[in-house]
Amino acid sequence: MTGKHIVVIGAGYAGLSAAAGIGRGQDRVTLIAPEQRFHHRVRQHEIAAGHRVARPDVAHVLRGRRVTHLATRVTELDLAARKVATEDGGRLAYDTLVYALGSRTAWGTVPGAAEHAYSAERAEELRRRIAGAPAPGTVAVVGGGATGIELATELAEAYPAWQVRLVAAGRVGGWLSERGRAHVLKVLGRLGARVDEERRVVAVTAEGLETDGGPIPADVVVWAASLEAHPLAAEAGLAVAEDGRALVDGHLRSLSHPEVHVVGDAAAVEVPGIGRLRMACATAMPQGRYLAKLLTGRTAEPFAFRYALQCISLGRGEALVQLIHPDDSVRPRVVTGALGRLVKAGIVKGLPLSLR
Ligand SMILES: Cc1cc2nc3c(=O)[nH]c(=O)nc-3n(C[C@H](O)[C@H](O)[C@H](O)COP(=O)(O)OP(=O)(O)OC[C@H]3O[C@@H](n4cnc5c(N)ncnc54)[C@H](O)[C@@H]3O)c2cc1C
Structure with a gap:
């Protein structure tokens, strides 16, 4: 073990694939997300229609990996102190933070x-x-x-x-x-x-x-x-784009806080030849996998993507x-x-x- 503590927040397509991959390495990894079973969000319309949707246990996805899952919600990020506060009263220090809180329905300004x-x-x-x-x-x-x-x-x-x-x-x-x-x-x-x-x-x-x-x-x-990025990034003081997504460099590192990586719907990822990627599972999961490779030393290249x-x-x-x-x-x-x-x-x- 290197003694480094990597905290991943959010266990959607981006966060869970990042945590599972980073957990193959030598660092200590803590995943913070409220769900015990994977939230298979692209199938929500099927649930609305009464269909059964199979969702694996988060523990099953993480089996054999060096990851501790805390089933709670992040309430605050203290970027200066490098600490994450959770709704159960916990405060967790990190060396590297992987921010993967995703997005949610944007209600816009339409009354009612x-x-x-x-x-x-x-x-x-x-x-x-x-x-x-x-x-x-x-x-x-x-x-x-x-x-x-x-x-x-x-x-x-x-x-x-x-x-x-x-x-x-x-x-x-x-x-x-x-x-x-x-x-x-x-x-x-x-x-x-x-x-x-x-x-x-x-x-x-x-x-x-x-x-x-x-x-x-x-x-x-x-x-x-429409969808909007989770507001915690902006509230905590991470540099964000006009749509609230965190600004990142080619290695998915926050432009304002390089010890923070941001993946999935929460990140405003720019790819040469494409521009800013859209919020999608199709873009979130490759980012999670890429970050796992980067943080376990299996690549040093910038993130590459093609639709x-x-x-x-x-x-x-x-x-x-x-x-x-x-x-x-x-x-x-x-x-x-x-x-x-x-x-x-x-x-x-x-x-x-x-x-x-
Ligand atoms: C009905 C529907 C259909 C879709 N179909 C498609 C499709 O066909 N193809 C496609 O590419 N995309 C599709 N999408 C979009 C896709 O679901 C998202 O782009 C994708 O889920 C983004 O993944 P993510 O990991 O970034 O975030 P999310 O999947 O949003 O995951 C966010 C994670 O953060 C956790 N979290 C949130 N708040 C906190 C907190 N305070 N503390 C700790 N954890 C927290 C959540 O519990 C979750 O684990 C669809 C979306 C919907 C709603």
Whole structure:
């Protein structure tokens, strides 16, 4: 042992893969995250639809690795003293901190959204609300990005008596290729979901949505319009970008505090030829794995990354695999139908296995 203490905070795709990899080395590693079972976040829409999602124990992922898991929440970071405070009253000193607190739903400035809407984080409550309703009604999903599309299709398929409306300020799947977007709209239509595009939500109330094109009544509202980085980085004084993500160099080291590495949705990672990576499991996990190699001396190179695919599930029987260039720009080709579903399901089910 070198006597160095590495503290990893957050056990999502980035934090857990980093901790598992660093735990193969000689340093003492402590992982702080509240969950005993891995939070397989890219499957939250499936939970909302009442499907069972397998989640490995964090202890199982870390077996045989030199990592102590503290199942608690970080409440404060003292960057000057190099200490982490936890909600159970603990204070832990570190030599190196791996910050991997990820992101959460951004409610924006829309009045009533946080109060009246559900989000992917509250998938189980959303399921209970819909399944337990005395009669079917309307569920409005706000957000035309991948999360909104996945939620809308999954809910429309699982609860066919409900009217699902997907409401977007711009075009649903507007960044996809023409074929990709057309496929998404076709599947939404086939599942009976209604699409409201170019409708900016200005308020959420107990009666539904107020939009710039008039009201959209809804019994249940699901907010999937955007994500924001966990606020602790900015609160603690780490240098952050305008979107709250921590600024890092090519080795994923904080620009303001080099003893802190930041990975996953919490980091504003710039890659030459691509620019700033988007918040995604597809970018978070490679960062966690890279950091493990860096901190165990298996590489000294800067982080390198190329995008491969964009996969969006469209209910249980369908998916869209959008072929993309390494810089994330879309190609015209897509894979759909049973093959698309097979690719998407294979990737998602395989993710927990690749955490180690
Ligand atoms: C419904 C849905 C579908 C998605 N589908 C895809 C997809 O198909 N492909 C894709 O690439 N991306 C997808 N994403 C995005 C993806 O889930 C995120 O980009 C990814 O989870 C980021 O990983 P992360 O490890 O950075 O953070 P997270 O997964 O957010 O993990 C954060 C970790 O920090 C912990 N934490 C938070 N606060 C504290 C605290 N105070 N103290 C200690 N620990 C704390 C959490 O418990 C968790 O362990 C989807 C997201 C959603 C919501």
